[in-house]
Amino acid sequence: MTLLDAEVAVGLPWESPLGRVDARPVEPERDLALLHRWVTHPRSRFWGMQGWSTEQVREELEGIAASTHHDAWLLDLDGEPIALAETYDPERSPLQGRYDVEDGDLGMHVLVAPPRTPRTGTTDVVMTAVMRWCLRDPRVQRVVVEPDATNDAILAKNLRAGFRSRGLVQLPDKTALLSVATRTDFADSALARQFLRGRPSPAPHLNREAMSAAQRDLVTKALRELVHERLIRPEPVDGRWRVDTGTTTYDFAASAHPLEHLAIDPASVRRLGPDGAELDLDAQALVLELRSALGIPGDLVDIYLEEVASTLQAAAWMHDQRQPSAAELVEADAQTIERSMTGHPSFIATNGRIGFGLDDYAAFAPEAGRPFSPFWVAVRKTDSRLSLGEGLDEDAFYARELGPDHDRFRALLRESGRDPEEFRFMPVHPWQWQHKLAITYAPAVARGELVPLGEGRDRYQAQQSIRTLFNLDHPERSFVKLALSVQNMGFLRGLSARYMAATPAINDWVHELVEGDADLREVGFSVLREHAAIGWTGGVHAQLDPSSAYAKMTAALWRESPVPRLQPGERLATMASLLHVDQQRESLAAQLIRASGCAPAQWLGDYLRAYLRPVLHCLLAHDLAFMPHGENLILVLREHRVVRVIMKDIGEEVMVMSDRPLPEAVARIRQPADREEREMAIFTDVFDGFLRHLGATLSQVGVIDDDAFWEVVAGVVRDHRADHPGLHDGFDFFRAQFSHSCLNRLQLRNTRQMVDLTDQSGSLIHVGPIANPIAGRG
Incomplete structure (x- = not known):
């Protein structure tokens, strides 16, 4: 059950804003004169019955009445007829063979009575009532419509009712736009929100099982990233790790990876009270237990806790729904992949959305x-x-x-x-x-x-x-x-x-x-x-x-x-998908590598030449730094291999890190920096911000170990240096350490605005050096 589904599916009568709406079967003899006037009216031209005689309309109505798979209904508003609705079995209609009919599909037509005096909102009320009527039977899972593709008015109304286009179909009397609305589609539609607003929305995803899974995942992520940012320091004890907050102890199994990345097994995490009793995992409680170490300003604690709660709500929703597996996403389209992602890999409060209900x-x-x-x-x-x-x-x-x-x-x-x-x-x-x-x-x-x-x-x-x-x-x-x-x-x-x-x-x-x-x-x-x-x-x-x-x-x-840039055989995916791990702990990147048939090092080399090399080249050849995290790049895949990447979100996040001349209109992106700071555009944004997560994930699932992973990274940097030795003069991407920049510390410092966009580099927080995973590989 989803948004307002309990009420959406109760059918009619319905006390609408315009009055009481109810439905009754069409009786051909009684309703003939009324319906003949309606279907032959100029405004009903898309019904294809212009010029029909009374006798022709009678035959049509009697045929429907005798049918076992086609029904006609009149909708009344306060006892007066307002619309005609027809329901039918798509499998026994002209749609047969033109789309994949599923169990629970119900076809629908609707005709709003040509008004004597137009009344604002009538068609919205009619469409809402018809959808409630169609969905009253729990066996109905989808409503199917096939309006004339040129009928702009009904296409717009279908959109407001939650219908999704499935493409054009050629029917005997028209070119139709086949569209489908599931129960959830209608429940989440503009019409459902308009007419059912003000009534409490059920929240079935906020159940103990889904929230427990969400809490475990977020607490695991929080412990991992707080360790990475040196806000907490775990101690190894008997082959496991422990973090003492002063009031509780967190105990877990983990493996250590480059860049101080502690890959924690979510199933192993335990929260223990002072007496050793196991307590429920609770991300908000963790924030409060570590409040002193996290250093959140007093006036911002409540905001941060709300962002954590919102992140948990979103995670519980995803756990409660069936999400595509990593194996399924290997073949999925770009938008299916996009909506299956779970947020930024480093930020703890990643889905705040304060203001959304x-x-x-x-x-x-x-x-x-x-x-x-x-x-x-x-x-x-x-x-x-x-x-x-x-x-x-x-x-x-x-x-x-x-x-x-x-x-x-x-x-x-x-x-x-x-x-x-x-x-x-x-x-x-x-x-x-x-x-x-x-x-x-x-x-x-x-x-x-x-x-x-x-x-x-x-x-x-x-x-x-x-x-x-x-x-x-x-x-x-x-x-x-x-x-x-x-x-x-x-x-x-x-x-x-x-x-x-x-x-x-x-x-x-x-x-x-x-x-x-x-x-x-x-x-x-x-x-x-x-x-x-x-x-x-x-x-x-x-x-x-x-x-x-x-x-x-x-x-x-x-x-x-x-x-439009895609070639035959190519498809798109957000680069963030390479860090995606499904609810069964399967890695999408690992699945792509296996599906490609390539050796892991070869697959990674292709990917990094398409991603790391151009980012590095832009920095060295043009002093140009992007914000190259997962959501800002689009992968172009062919046969499950990365063949090139496309950068987006340029205007707000690109910068020129030198005082080179720029056109006046572009001057705002100039932010001069010394060579060490320019290197950070690779070390922080690429190595630590993205490859740290990818390398650890692939190592955990046994695709490629840490040493081999970072050797591929080093090889891409070496190859660029060999091709452009002069560009690397004065830069050292193989040095032993680089400055450790921390993201969550920024948000914890000021959750309202963690970075000044006019001085992004000056807003960063560094906590000493961190070992470079490609040091000595040059």
Whole structure:
């Protein structure tokens, strides 16, 4: 049972906001005149019964009444007929053989009565009522619809009801868009949220079994990362390890790996009280037990504990659902892989999302994997700034990204008496509109400075970065990155209109540099440009401090899709997936290596030449440092091997670590650093931030031992040095030690904003040297 499912499935009658809705079987003789008028009305043209005689309609209704697999129902609103609904068995319909019918599928058609006096919200109420009616039978698992592909109105309504497109099908009388909604899809849909809001949402995933698994995983991760950051020091005792907090003792089995990585066996972790009695594992309790060692400021402890609780809630949800195994993910598409990830490998409080409720989580969390559509507003050109990448034209850009919605939104503006030429269109996260813009900027909405246009037609899926969305219906179109004023992993996830203005120019400059480098072209390295950014500059808050959270509520950007770059036989996966371990403790990276048929060292060498080599080359040849962690890179796979990588999230996280001349529009990314600090871009962000986890995981599952793993890493660095000896002058990536930079210490110091984006290097916390795993291999 998921979001509101208990109520969604109870059927009719239903006390809707417009009145009591109920259903009754169609009786051909009694209802003939009414239904003949409805189905022959011009607004019902998609039913294909225009010009039908009364006798033809009678024959149709009598045929349905006599059928054992097709039924017709009238929906009444306060006793008056309001809609016709039909249900049918897809296996015995024109859909037979055109899609894979599953047990529990129920086909559905709906016709809203042509209104004498239009009433706002009628079609939403009808669609909600029909879905409740279809799902009243627990045997029904999916509702299937096949509307005409040109019927924009019903396509938009299906989207709000949670239907997911399965592609075009050719039926005898039309080209249809086959769409399916599961019980969960509808329960999590915009219509269910609209009409059932205000009623407590069940939380079946918050059960003892799921939470116990979540607690064990998070406590294990916390112990591992706190040991790594030297906030706690375990002692070896009788072949195991112990951590004494002063009030409790944690006892566990673990293996030690390079970079002070203690790979702890989750099943072995025990928490013991002062009397030696075993206590439940509790991540929040662990934080409090170690509060003094962690050094969390007193006014931030509550916030951090809430982020830990939210992280546990998300983990419990994933444990309670059947997640794909690592073996299944080997063959999965990019978006299935994306929604199966479990968060940042190093941060403890990785899924804070303070501001989301249960309904929001089910609708918008990446791991929920629910498609939704951005909300769109129109903003005056005089009160906004649109920055476009080189060669882009505003009208052509909007037409390409919005498709038919572009003309629809322009029509909505004209219908409201506004000139579309005076406005731009800005996507807004649905949560942001509902909880922030419509409230914080209510006067501006009333004045027509922010004009709500409604949800777009395309369905998107949230990525691991939560505010970045992928277009499911048109994968070739851009990712959309939206302001989202929730607190998550050390930041309020807003977007600054002022800061975003330079983003396309920065991306164009980086793209040109990368494309012009022969070494990068040889390994297939490329970047996804953030090629358009929009920010609303109106409202009273625009006159205040630009660093304020209120100045970061109304901006968005578009990033290129990698899909058009794929060659036959290639597929995509987030690089974060290489660190994924499923609920059975199986490693996805290990499964990929086995499926490829390659020797582990060969597979790793291919991967690291596609990842480590270009990151190293950009640093040495161009003083250019990215933020190359798992979620910021996309792997291109062929036959389960990495053939190249694509870098993303350029505008906010790239930097030039020298005082080299830059175009004025790009100057903000200049952050000069000495050579040792530049080396840290490899040591900290690549070695410690990513390869530490990958090497330990592959060693644990017996794919490749630590020494062999780091020898492959060293070999990639040696090969680059041999090809470009002059670039390595003065740099030493094989030195014995490097400075140990710590991520959780940043968040513990200030969970509201752990890093100053204008001085990222100066915000870091170092805790002495750490042994370099490729030292002496040069």
